[in-house]
Amino acid sequence: MHLLNLGILAHVDAGKTSLTERLLHTAGVIDEIGSVDDGNTRTDSLALERQRGITIKSAVVSFAIDDITVNLIDTPGHPDFIAEVERVLSVLDGAVLVISAVEGVQAQTRVLMRTLQRLRIPTIVFVNKTDRGGARYASVLRAVSEKLTPAVVAMGSVDGIGTRGARCAPFGESDPVFVSRLTELLAERDDALLAAYVDGAPLPYSRLREALAAQTGQALIHPVFFGSAITGAGVDALISGIRELLPASRGDADGPVSGTVFKVERGPAGEKVAYVRMFSGAVRTRDRLPFGRGGGRGESGERGEPGRRDEAKVTAISVFDQGSTVRAASVRAGQIGKLWGLGDVRIGDAVGVADAGAIDHLFAPPTLESVVVPCPPADRGELHFALAQLAEQDPLINLRQDDIRKEVSVSLYGEVQKEVIQATLADEFGIDVTFRRTTTICLERVVGTGSAFEVGDKDPNPFLATIGLRVDPGPIGSGVQYRLEVELGSMPFSLMRAVEETVGETLRQGIHGWQVTDCIVTMTHSGYWPRQSHSHAVFDKSMSSTAGDFRNLTPLVLMTALKQAGTTVHEPMHRFRLELPADTLGPALPVLARLRAVPRTPAVQGASCVLEGEIPAARVHELQQQLPALTRGEGVLETAFDSYRAVVGTVPDRPRTDHNPLNRKEYLLHTVRRIAGQGESR
Known part of the structure; x- marks a missing residue:
């Protein structure tokens, strides 16, 4: 078969x-x-x-x-x-x-x-x-x-x-x-x-x-x-x-286990169920199955988690047969199966041997976002839990938690998706929500070169960490690249890793609050205090560097370097193709200009006209609404994401969700207070 x-x-x-x-x-x-x-x-x-x-x-x-x-x-x-x-x-x-x-x-x-x-x-x-x-x-x-x-x-x-x-x-x-x-x-x-x-x-x-x-x-x-x-x-x-x-599935059932998780849902008891396409080998009930993914980049340039790998026991398997699913002892190469027991599995994970040639994203990333507001506000905790479960099934929902304003935003492809999220929260979780106005997701790109460094425990640096970072522009589409100009062995790996991870987290909010991408961050200076203690005493954090020192200092150094380098805000642009009656072209052009569209030379063929060009993603919905009146209902509009283009005119700022390392006093006030609250103050 x-x-x-x-x-x-x-x-x-x-x-x-x-x-x-x-x-x-x-x-x-x-x-x-x-x-x-x-x-x-x-x-x-x-x-x-x-x-x-x-x-x-x-x-x-x-x-x-x-x-x-x-x-x-x-x-x-x-x-x-x-x-x-x-x-x-x-x-x-x-x-x-x-x-x-x-x-x-x-x-x-x-x-x-x-x-x-x-x-x-x-x-x-x-x-x-x-x-x-x-x-x-x-x-x-x-x-x-x-x-x-x-x-x-x-x-x-x-x-x-x-x-x-x-x-x-x-x-x-x-x-x-x-x-x-x-x-x-x-x-x-x-x-x-x-x-x-x-x-x-x-x-x-x-x-x-x-x-x-x-x-x-x-x-x-x-x-x-x-x-x-x-x-x-x-x-x-x-x-x-x-x-x-059409060709039949290929794969060696006796080869190494290799498959891809393309869908995750929750079962009746709330358990995770992973849909897996097997390319090689076979997975059996009670197998210990490794799963996870390497660090890739999406089209937005955000770096994935480097080398996340987990392992869990498969507790049950179903395969598809004649319109329904049936329990099975195994799922083999070529088949699609449902696996139970993988509690931490995510969409896009490789099971068994990872595919080195896997592509992170095939389509453009979401270009819209909106704040989800629970009704009543007391449901904030339940809302975040529910949205987290939805994000498991659709990772591109991309929750953005604002702990300062106690708000959560979701990424969107369009208004219909917003309606579906609203209805799903009401039907499946009993949570009524409204949405704030939909806004466009921009990004920031580095303009020049900037560098900064701070020496540990030397004013104005209160942390036992020495860090130097340089920020340079990178090729378009390259995402965030992290490099070292210090010896890898100059500090313990845990401290090196703390800096690299914090660089990625910090660049989610640039000078104007947007994610920074297409840049190269290089570590130029490093220094730490080895584990030590007073005579005949146990390890003393006040005398030794911890990963927390490096996590707390990295945002200050990086944002100083980024501010020196400078960034430009880029907005998503859609290419459009508009078919309309030729006699409506004249009235349509001023509307397109007001929407900041950049049309090319129109192609007129008899009574019809085809107009192509670019338009900001933020203006597409407005154009769709005005099109019937502009074209007597005969206009046909096609749009698709094209690229990001530098914003012309007023630069949009996005409210920050952190304690703003661009404001040193505010950042240190919060950070030192938090450390003191955890019993780690010096």
Whole structure:
């Protein structure tokens, strides 16, 4: 029995959950097809998903196609939940990218296809909703070729498109136009086929189908199927395409244990359940399983935890079988399993042997944030606990605790995500919350070079630690790099580690309160007091350096150096593509200028116009709101994160959540008082 881990991806409302239901019904897993509108689909199991009719969390369900067991993963389509899609992509053998025959290629479709191609995931395209009014064939196929990839071939025709009776007929060897198109497309990427094609030698259709499967499996070309998940038209051809054209899972069941955690949820008793895709080896119940991750960097430049590794005993295992999960003694290479017992596991962790080539983030980081306010305020403790549990399931929520104001912020992709968090807190935790105004997450980059050092126990330094640090600009996208110009053995490792860790923590808030990235921090001076005591006495902290001395002094030295170097604040920018009637371009341009958009030269074709450019992420929502009135409801806007650009004009400051090492007096007052309270004052 072969295995295939298959992802269903699409822009929101293209019909991927309905397609999942149809595939399960056709495979005999379910007797009745559920409806997104009725809230009774197999994969949308959350109450909120059923209420809103959208997929929020990825879900796994299995079915069989002949001798292939398919683990099908239904993913969210709304861009606010792109992080959920990101985690799934790393575990797929193949994908079906669903496109609506009515709306055609949309913004999220482009983002998904670019990422699938970047990861070289074999992908079939399914054009859904051929039974809907306004459905198109030729123009959608042309849009797929122009906007996604030219390496596509239609696998069938549609009769009666746009009507309930639409029927899909697969192409075969008796169709000369299809055979010719297929031959040309395959020959472009196969020298043997090209030579035979040029020589005019006849190519058996079976040879073309073999080449089609091979090139699809290598993500070189993408077959396009048409159909309707609602009526079932074209679905049999799609299933045949999945079986024939997408490659089965690979992996050595006898090799070293290696897998990836792509989802974490809580069981009925509050226990953690980890969804793991196994690439090699096998995990058995009662195995002691190592898990964790190395120190990588996300696109925001924040450095991960260096070498976090844990180990725990697996207490139970489930695998997916015929639409449900069943308890099993093991989960082996190629399979997806649910593991119990890994109490400290997190999304993105490697189990067993870590994959050295793993990518931290495939999509842009969240660019928005908002303060979550409990109602009543007395629920702050419960709120933080609940948000921490949500962050386990979605690490990019990225909680930001402000101990001074007793507030907590969450990172967001959009307003819909805010509504989902609010509803989840109410439904699952009984906590009512409101949100403050959504703000943009900026970052700071270093402008020049700055350095500072302080000698231990020498005024104005009250700590038994000597630290010198230099800050330099780094390449864009490099994150925070930490280097040494002192001998590694000049201090105990615990003290060295304390400085490095505190550098990362301190740079989460720069001169203007934003995270500092793309810089190089170098330790230039070091010194410490060895462990010592008075005569015939035990170890005395007042005479010896501790890690606390270095953790307390590092922010003062680093921020002095950073202030000398200077930083600029950068805001997230989105690239946009706006299709609108040509006669509305004039009124639209001043609005774009007011929103600080930077449009390029418009392309006018008859009565329509296409305008591309950049716009601050903070202004995208406002543009979306004004667009219908500006364009008589005919405007179509696509936006996606592009890069960070230096802020022009007033520089935004973010309120600090620490005791501000830029204000030495305030910082020392708090720090020394805290140390005294812990019985560590000198």
